[in-house]
Amino acid sequence: MIANGKPKVNVEGGKLAKKFPKNILSKIKTWHIFLSLGLFSVVLGYISVAPPTDLPSWPLYRLNSKVWQSFENWGKHVKPYHIRVMTTAVQHLESRALYMITYLNVPDILHRVEKPLSCEELKELVDQESGLEPISLPFLCRILHAASHFDILQEAHEHKYDLTPLSQYLVASHPRSLKHYVLLYAGDESLVISTALSRSLYSGLSGFKETYRKELLPQLKEDPVFREIYDRGLGDSSRLHAPAIIADYPPFSSCKHICDIGGGMGSFLHEVLTYYAHGIEGTNFDLPDVITNAKGFLKGKADGAKINLIAGNFTKQLPKTSCDCFILKDILQNWSDEDAALILSNLYGVVNKGNRVLVIETILHTGSFSEERLKSLMDLTMMAFNPSHSRLRTEEEIYFLLEQSGFVEAQTYPTRAGYSIVEAFPTKS
Numbered sequence: 448m449i450a451n452g453k454p455k456v457n458v459e460g461g462k463l464a465k466k467f468p469k470n471i472l473s474k475i476k477t478w479h480i481f482l483s484l485g486l487f488s489v490v491l492g493y494i495s496v497a498p499p500t501d502l503p504s505w506p507l508y509r510l511n512s513k514v515w516q517s518f519e520n521w522g523k524h525v526k527p528y529h530i531r532v533m534t535t536a537v538q539h540l541e542s543r544a545l546y547m548i549t550y551l552n553v554p555d556i557l558h559r560v561e562k563p564l565s566c567e568e569l570k571e572l573v574d575q576e577s578g579l580e581p582i583s584l585p586f587l588c589r590i591l592h593a594a595s596h597f598d599i600l601q602e603a604h605e606h607k608y609d610l611t612p613l614s615q616y617l618v619a620s621h622p623r624s625l626k627h628y629v630l631l632y633a634g635d636e637s638l639v640i641s642t643a644l645s646r647s648l649y650s651g652l653s654g655f656k657e658t659y660r661k662e663l664l665p666q667l668k669e670d671p672v673f674r675e676i677y678d679r680g681l682g683d684s685s686r687l688h689a690p691a692i693i694a695d696y697p698p699f700s701s702c703k704h705i706c707d708i709g710g711g712m713g714s715f716l717h718e719v720l721t722y723y724a725h726g727i728e729g730t731n732f733d734l735p736d737v738i739t740n741a742k743g744f745l746k747g748k749a750d751g752a753k754i755n756l757i758a759g760n761f762t763k764q765l766p767k768t769s770c771d772c773f774i775l776k777d778i779l780q781n782w783s784d785e786d787a788a789l790i791l792s793n794l795y796g797v798v799n800k801g802n803r804v805l806v807i808e809t810i811l812h813t814g815s816f817s818e819e820r821l822k823s824l825m826d827l828t829m830m831a832f833n834p835s836h837s838r839l840r841t842e843e844e845i846y847f848l849l850e851q852s853g854f855v856e857a858q859t860y861p862t863r864a865g866y867s868i869v870e871a872f873p874t875k876s
């Protein structure tokens with residue numbers, strides 16, 4: 448509209464024109480807006496879309512680690528030092544509360560009834576289910592109350608307790624349940640073994656050996672009840688970490704036949720083969736009694752029976768197979784340098800040119816401060832449980848062991864599970 452010979456601008460247009468000079472506004476084209484929206488969606492998608500299950504994307508994982516680290520550092524300086532000393536001194540009681548809540552199946556009960564329960568209601572259900580001696584009501588109420596301060600439970604209205612995002616992982620039916628991991632590592636056995644560490648300090652023997660006068664493996668052979676707790680606990684941890692390890696080592700897809708050496712019950716191999724649906728053959732190798740248990744375990748799994756099982760001893764001899772990829776997951780860390788080199792030399796004896804060996808374990812000094820803190824806790828757990836000479840190694844130490852045994856071109860793939868994958872090839876022509 449023309450008024451007095453001048454174009455009339457409405458109020459909105461006038462404001463906009465003040466903020467964005469006319470020459471800039473006139474340069475913005477529709478395709479600029481669409482391109483920006485497109486780029487924004489791609490970036491957002493890349494950051495937020497998680498590959499398998501609940502795995503965060505790499506950028507989000509890195510961002511989370513940084514934020515987590517900053518909060519931890521900030522918390523360190525904000526919390527008075529005497530409070531930190533006092534809470535660390537009794538930290539094992541937090542672990543005890545976690546254990547007791549899990550052992551009494553409180554998370555399973557809350558998950559099943561789908562509503563918050565009072566401590567009286569929980570006591571009744573716990574007693575009914577256990578069929579054992581009734582538990583003390585006042586003690587249960589105090590433990591539940593404490594657990595609500597540790598984020599294990601939350602106190603809903605009218606003094607009733609409910610699950611938290613943390614305790615969802617204590618429910619047996621959760622796809623990534625850590626129930627058996629807690630029963631193993633926070634259990635009574637574990638406490639006894641950890642207590643023995645003050646003697647280990649003088650003897651240089653594991654907490655396990657100090658307690659039982661023998662190392663973990665011979666004890667597992669003689670104690671089927673502890674064997675089951677141990678296998679289930681390790682199975683939880685393996686299932687939890689498998690998606691990240693599989694997603695962060697895309698070359699798995701080019702394996703035709705994978706041998707998992709010391710693969711335990713075969714749960715990790717089963718996850719890999721399930722992910723690559725029928726495309727890869729699998730062989731699980733372990734000690735004879737473990738292979739007997741693995742048979743039963745894999746029978747209950749879809750396609751589990753398709754995994755070949757071979758019993759033997761990797762410190763003596765490995766079988767000749769048609770495998771082109773060989774996994775050693777959580778193996779070398781349990782052996783001294785001499786024995787680890789012996790296992791790798793035995794492996795070298797059965798691999799062919801172009802085959803791959805994948806050492807999958809927790810490697811020191813590769814992650815953020817928070818990751819390294821968890822690794823230190825794991826190192827202490829190993830001092831308590833694993834053979835006396837077991838230890839976590841650095842990347843250089845693992846490369847050195849591989850090279851000594853004839854494997855070269857080592858390179859490391861980090862994963863979003865705290866684990867690293869070291870890939871190497873035999874020097875065979």
Ligand SMILES: C[S@@+](CC[C@H](N)C(=O)[O-])C[C@H]1O[C@@H](n2cnc3c(N)ncnc32)[C@H](O)[C@@H]1O
Pocket residue numbers: 681685708709710711712715732733734737759760761762775776777778781
């Ligand atoms: C820490 S577990 C790791 C299991 C599996 N790789 C995983 O990551 O879940 C160590 C495995 O090595 C096996 N193992 C120990 N000594 C062995 C030997 N001499 N020969 C074959 N397997 C052995 C154990 O039975 C056990 O299953």
